Structure formats: structure tokens, C-alpha cells
Amino acid sequence: MTKTTLIFSLILFSFSIFSCGGSGGHEENPTIPATSAPEAPSELNYEQTLLNIKLDWSDNSDNEAEFILERSINGNSFTEQTSLTANTTTYTDNTITNSNQTVSYRIKAANSSGDSEYSNQIDINIIKIINCSQITTETTCLSAGVYSLQCEWNQNICENYKDNYDFIPDEVNSGNRIWPENHGEAHITTWKNDRLAAFSFTIDDNWAPNHNWWVEQGNNYDFRFTWFVIAERISGENSSFNGTWEDYKELFDLGHDIQSHTLSHNHGEFSIEDEYSLSQNLINDNIAGATAITLAYPGGLKTDEAEIDDKDIAAEYYISARGVGGHINKVDEIDYMNTYTIGTASLDPENRIGTPNLIEYNPNYPQSRTYRGWQIQLFHGLDEDEEAEALALMEYLDEHRDVFWVGLYREVVLYGLERDSAKLDILNISENTISLRLRDQKDNEIFNYPLTIKIRVNNDWLNYSATQNHENINASEIIYNGNKYLLIQVIPDNGDVVLMKM
Numbered sequence: 001m002t003k004t005t006l007i008f009s010l011i012l013f014s015f016s017i018f019s020c021g022g023s024g025g026h027e028e029n030p031t032i033p034a035t036s037a038p039e040a041p042s043e044l045n046y047e048q049t050l051l052n053i054k055l056d057w058s059d060n061s062d063n064e065a066e067f068i069l070e071r072s073i074n075g076n077s078f079t080e081q082t083s084l085t086a087n088t089t090t091y092t093d094n095t096i097t098n099s100n101q102t103v104s105y106r107i108k109a110a111n112s113s114g115d116s117e118y119s120n121q122i123d124i125n126i127i128k129i130i131n132c133s134q135i136t137t138e139t140t141c142l143s144a145g146v147y148s149l150q151c152e153w154n155q156n157i158c159e160n161y162k163d164n165y166d167f168i169p170d171e172v173n174s175g176n177r178i179w180p181e182n183h184g185e186a187h188i189t190t191w192k193n194d195r196l197a198a199f200s201f202t203i204d205d206n207w208a209p210n211h212n213w214w215v216e217q218g219n220n221y222d223f224r225f226t227w228f229v230i231a232e233r234i235s236g237e238n239s240s241f242n243g244t245w246e247d248y249k250e251l252f253d254l255g256h257d258i259q260s261h262t263l264s265h266n267h268g269e270f271s272i273e274d275e276y277s278l279s280q281n282l283i284n285d286n287i288a289g290a291t292a293i294t295l296a297y298p299g300g301l302k303t304d305e306a307e308i309d310d311k312d313i314a315a316e317y318y319i320s321a322r323g324v325g326g327h328i329n330k331v332d333e334i335d336y337m338n339t340y341t342i343g344t345a346s347l348d349p350e351n352r353i354g355t356p357n358l359i360e361y362n363p364n365y366p367q368s369r370t371y372r373g374w375q376i377q378l379f380h381g382l383d384e385d386e387e388a389e390a391l392a393l394m395e396y397l398d399e400h401r402d403v404f405w406v407g408l409y410r411e412v413v414l415y416g417l418e419r420d421s422a423k424l425d426i427l428n429i430s431e432n433t434i435s436l437r438l439r440d441q442k443d444n445e446i447f448n449y450p451l452t453i454k455i456r457v458n459n460d461w462l463n464y465s466a467t468q469n470h471e472n473i474n475a476s477e478i479i480y481n482g483n484k485y486l487l488i489q490v491i492p493d494n495g496d497v498v499l500m501k502m
């Protein structure tokens with residue numbers, strides 16, 4: 001090694017002498033022939049963005065006249081893409097307009113004595129190249145990140161992006177699951193684990209006599225429920241009906257959730273601020289680990305009775321508040337400060353709000369747009385009929401658990417709000433490694449719930465590792481149409497994600 005390095009240094013040294021003497025104090029004289037062909041460039045690398053391919057390489061020669069970059073599409077023969085002046089080490093290829101193809105590059109140095117050997121060759125699966133020719137401020141746009149949908153919206157995309165940062169994944173808009181073809185292509189799934197629709201059980205007004213029944217069903221079906229509690233009544237005079245904080249702590253420790261239904265059910269004694277904030281404090285103080293970040297308006301938000309409930313004040317304390325309304329929440333039009341709730345469930349697809357319509361599109365009710373939506377079911381105390389209704393729902397959801405996400409109210413809110421403000425960047429794709437970055441515009445203290453990223457990987461990825469910020473993250477795999485996909489759980493703004501074939 002030492003010998004080679006030494007010889008190489010001597011060669012470099014002699015060239016530099018020659019170069020100084022040869023130029024004789026003038027600027028470079030291209031007519032003086034180089035005595036030998038240059039060393040080959042090496043370490044040709046790439047970064048794929050949504051707009052272009054950025055290449056860089058190591059310049060190993062000091063006598064090149066130019067670099068010649070060659071490109072091949074889909075394994076066809078290489079042709080010269082461009083010639084670059086001496087000492088250039090980067091190139092951005094803006095001329096690729098189609099995804100679904102493989103583009104290969106190699107580069108060599110050349111002078112009047114001849115060409116070097118080629119560098120290493122790189123083969124890139126083009127995942128999502130978009131043609132943003134209508135965008136005038138491409139540079140700004142590129143640095144902020146660009147998505148094809150936004151691109152199509154209008155040419156003020158960069159402004160849009162800056163103001164709203166609202167990125168709705170393609171999947172939400174199309175209504176269908178997306179199955180990308182190319183290795184490394186990824187997107188945020190509409191609901192957790194690529195489920196078609198979301199469902200949340202909520203229970204209001206404490207109803208301690210039913211706690212054991214709910215716990216039992218929760219264990220039987222492996223579902224978890226959200227209690228919206230009237231906080232001041234807990235551990236009070238009528239604790240056999242309202243329960244104690246120990247009761248709710250037990251529910252919470254089993255994976256159920258305790259959220260706010262105000263302090264006194266808006267009894268009139270307290271200000272709206274106190275109803276919202278003191279209930280929140282009581283829950284957080286009495287249940288270790290609980291985060292009361294969602295509210296249920298007593299009786300729903302009555303817009304004509306602002307003195308009873310107030311959406312703006314609620315938003316100061318909570319990221320979401322459950323209303324009434326008897327609708328399914330449309331996947332891309334959820335009013336998180338006044339979500340719809342279903343009082344009486346139906347398993348009949350002929351019913352406009354029938355739960356089956358969430359997982360199978362029903363053309364009879366195009367306006368309802370229940371397909372892929374979120375159903376929030378509300379229970380109070382349970383008589384026999386209501387127990388039967390709840391059980392029928394659980395039975396149905398259990399039978400369809402591959403397509404339904406049964407999540408806590410708080411979790412679904414976190415997922416939806418993160419998803420709709422998130423941005424996924426694919427940083428790098430190679431045969432054995434894929435890296436990506438997921439960001440959102442939300443406060444990381446509260447919004448730290450993982451989003452599911454679905455990513456297509458080559459079928460030969462039999463064993464692989466998935467990490468975020470160097471920590472292992474949950475990954476599962478599915479096969480669809482003979483292609484392999486990974487579902488990985490990624491917390492926004494929590495560090496880069498690296499997938500590696502082992």
C-alpha cells in the first residue's frame with residue numbers, strides 16, 4: 001500500500017511540475033498534450049429527489065480536460081449525457097421525467113491522451129420524478145419539498161406549501177390503498193397499519209357499574225375504550241356510580257384511556273375555562289401517565305349556546321373535542337374540534353351510516369362518504385339492548401380487524417392530525433438500503449404517535465433491519481400481487497429512518 005501511494009504521489013508531483021513548467025506563466029494552454037490519460041473518477045454517488053437526480057464523485061486526477069458522464073435507461077446502452085469541465089465533482093440531472101424506470105450512470109475523465117477507466121456504475125430505481133415546469137420558484141420549492149399533488153394544484157405551490165404545510169397523502173385523496181411498484185417508493189398510510197377505516201369506542205358520564213363489563217369485553221376482543229369522564233364527580237359522594245380515581249387508574253393501566261367530559265358536565269357553577277382546564281388537571285394529576293388532551297362537549301357543541309361550550313376555548317386546552325351529529329367522520333374533512341359521534345350503530349350497509357360502508361364503498365350514499373372514514377361510537381350506561389349492540393359491534397369489528405383500526409379516540413386524533421401535516425422525504429434508495437425522513441408541523445411534546453409508512457421493497461429482502469434515529473422500530477411485512485411491502489411505525493420529527501437488507 002505504502003509503495004503504491006508513494007508512486008502515485010510521485011506521479012502527481014511530476015505532473016504538477018510539468019503543469020507549472022508547461023504553462024510558463026500563461027493561462028492554461030490546451031494545445032499542450034497530456035502525457036497520459038487521467039486516473040478514473042471513483043465513488044460515484046447519487047441522491048434522488050422528487051425533481052431530479054443529484055450525482056457526485058471523487059476526482060482522482062489533476063490532468064483531466066473534462067469529465068464525461070454517461071447514462072443508460074432501463075439497461076440499454078450508455079450514451080453521453082454531458083461533458084463537464086475539469087475538477088467538476090457534481091451534476092444534477094433534471095432531464096428525467098418518468099418514474100417506473102431504472103437509470104444508470106457512469107463517469108470517466110478524459111484528456112488529449114485518452115480516456116480513463118469508468119468509475120463505478122450506479123443503478124437508480126426512479127421512484128417519483130415530477131415535472132414541475134410550471135413552477136417558477138423551483139429552488140425554494142425544492143428545498144421545502146414538493147409533492148406531485150401539490151404540484152398539480154397550482155403554480156403557487158411554494159406559497160401553499162409554506163402557508164399550510166398541508167400534505168394529504170395520495171391515498172387519502174384517491175380513497176384507495178396504494179401499492180407502489182418500485183423498490184423504495186413509500187407513503188404514509190391513511191390509517192394505522194394500512195387499515196381501511198378507523199373506529200373508536202367512547203363512554204360518557206362515568207358509569208362505574210359498567211366498568212367491569214367493558215374490561216371483560218376489552219380483554220375478550222383485545223379492544224380498548226375511551227372514557228370521557230366528569231372529573232369532579234370522581235371519588236366524590238356517589239362513587240359507586242361515578243367511580244374513584246383508583247378505578248380509572250386501573251382502566252388506564254389496562255390500556256384504556258381517560259379523557260375529559262368537563263369538570264361538572266357544565267353544571268353552570270364554573271366558567272367554561274374552569275370546566276375545561278380543571279378537569280384536565282384532575283385527570284393528569286390523579287392518573288400517572290395519563291394525558292388528557294381531548295374533550296367531549298357535554299351534549300355536543302351547541303353553537304347557539306356559546307355560554308355553555310366554546311370551541312375556541314376548548315382549542316386552548318385540547319387538540320380535539322368530540323361533538324354529536326350522527327355522522328361518520330369523512331377521512332379528509334374531519335373537524336377535530338367538533339367530531340361526529342354515532343349514538344346508535346348499524347351493521348346494515350343499506351343504512352347511510354352503516355359501519356360496513358366504512359370498509360366497502362357504497363355508491364348509494366356518495367355524499368355521506370363513509371368509506372375510509374372514522375366512526376366514533378358513544379355509549380352511556382348499558383341496559384341489555386345496549387350491551388347486545390356493543391357486543392354485535394365488537395363481533396363485527398373482530399371479524400374485520402384486518403381492515404379496521406380500532407383505536408383510542410386520542411390515538412386516532414393524533415394520527416389524523418400528524419398525517420395531515422406530515423411530509424415524507426425519501427432520502428436515499430439503493431438495492432440494500434432505503435433511508436427516509438418524516439416530519440410534521442405539530443408540537444413534538446404531544447404529537448409523538450407513530451405514523452405507518454408503507455414501503456415497497458424488493459422481494460429478496462428476506463431479512464432486514466428498521467431503525468429510526470438508530471433505535472429499532474416496529475416493522476411488519478405484507479405481500480400484495482406478489483410484491484413485498486413493509487409497514488413501519490415512524491414518529492414524526494424523531495430522526496431519520498434507515499431500512500437495511502441483512
Ligand SMILES: [Zn+2]
Pocket residue numbers: 204205261265298299
Ligand atoms: Zn355527558
